[in-house]
Amino acid sequence: MLLNIAKNEIDIFNKLDERQKLFIECQIKFSNIKNNNNDDEEMKILLNEEERLKKYYFDLLDTVCFYAINNNITAKNFYSQYKNILLAVNELYGDTIKEYENICKVIKIIENDKTI
Template structure:
């Protein structure tokens, strides 16, 4: 009977130690996965911002360099204008998803605030029509208000 109790105690202690090791390992893996998600979000946002900036540049260059008598100038402006709106919407959607994740505490506010606080404010100021009262980008507006008030 004594051996049975000692053996049970030893197996219980071993099970506890293994459980602690598994929890520590799982927690470490979870942090690494969270970091991967953060980096993926940032990569996606940067890609969309780059595309948005390239489109903005193309529209500006077309307005500067186009000859007033060019036959297809209006068509080019319309095509670039549509593409500009699409890239802008894609970029704003990625920002809105980031802000949603911050608002719902999927991502730590402190990790993003210092780098994106001014960028959010500048984006809203540059495109006021997209961030009016009926805006679809409520998460951007909410996080911006929070960050600007602190």
């Protein structure tokens, strides 16, 4: 049973990492175009894509946070592996993530528990 839990957690974390990578790659493309090009149409397309990927990433991150809160995955593993990412997400997207209840709960847990 523990092996199945570990496998599921690895799968979940891999999916989360994939979505994060897609989101970051899109942000980099947008930044490069913004700095090097004045093509408004291309910028608009990339901005829409960035918003879509951000939502795609935050939706899964919120679900994984829900799993951790409810002990469907090993919360301690998740908190230790994603602590810095969650704190960065909070710093960069504080207003955006307010609608993601589970992300906000996990960030509070991490901020309040100095053992993590």
